[in-house]
Amino acid sequence: MYAIVEIAGQQFKVEEGRYIYTNRLEGEANAELVIDKVLLVESAAGVKIGTPTVEGASVKGTILEHLKGEKVIVFKKKRRKSYQKQNGHRQALTKVQINQIIGA
Template identity: 60%
Template sequence: MYAIVEIAGQQHKVVKDQVIFVHRLEGEEGSTVELNNVMLVDNDGAVTIGQPTVTGAVVTAKILSHLRGDKVIVFKKKRRKGYQKSNGHRQYLTRLQIDAITA
């Protein structure tokens, strides 16, 4: 059984006991989060597609930790103009463990 869920503006395919990294969510470490924006549920071949969401379907997840992702270097350059600009960015992330998928 799997589901496609919208979490913080992005869609993720989730399975029970899976650990995923998403954009930072509100909540303390160890708390439980209910994700209601379920787009699709597949229960052993019985596919339910929402319009836009599946009514009554909920994915519960546990917040394992809050962390920051790897540093991404943004480098811009225009040749022969003497223009160089370097910038770095680290995204704030939340690590979730999917506990249950109910349809």
């Protein structure tokens, strides 16, 4: 059983017992999280596709920790102009464990 959910404007395929990394979410570590924007649910009974969301479906999860992603280096250079600029960025992420998928 899996589901396609929308979290903070991004779509994720989630399964029970798996982890996902999303953009930083509100809430403390070990807090419960309920996601109501379920776009698709696949189970033994079949596939339910929402218009735009599946009525009565939700996904329950737990926020495990807040962390930072890998460093991305941004390097800009213009040749023969004595211009070069280096910048770095680390995205703020949240690790979420999916506990239960409730399909309607």
